[in-house]
Amino acid sequence: MIERLIDELELAKARVAHDAMKRQLEGKDARFEYGKAVGTYAGLQATINYINGLLEEQEEDEDL
Numbered sequence: 004m005i006e007r008l009i010d011e012l013e014l015a016k017a018r019v020a021h022d023a024m025k026r027q028l029e030g031k032d033a034r035f036e037y038g039k040a041v042g043t044y045a046g047l048q049a050t051i052n053y054i055n056g057l058l059e060e061q062e063e064d065e066d067l
Contacts, residue, residue: 005058009051016047 023040026033 005054009054012047012051012054016044016051017042019047 013025023044025038026036026040
């Protein structure tokens, strides 16, 4: 279940990155939209890192 969640977050990151590049090329308030996409991408990556950290902690606790 957690692996699927991480996979979905990774797909969302890819969509955000693709959309950001597309918007930048279209020039529709490109700086703002690109900045928003970069922030969203970073937030998704932070979420993935947090989940992975929790999983590592859980594994360490189980090893004790």
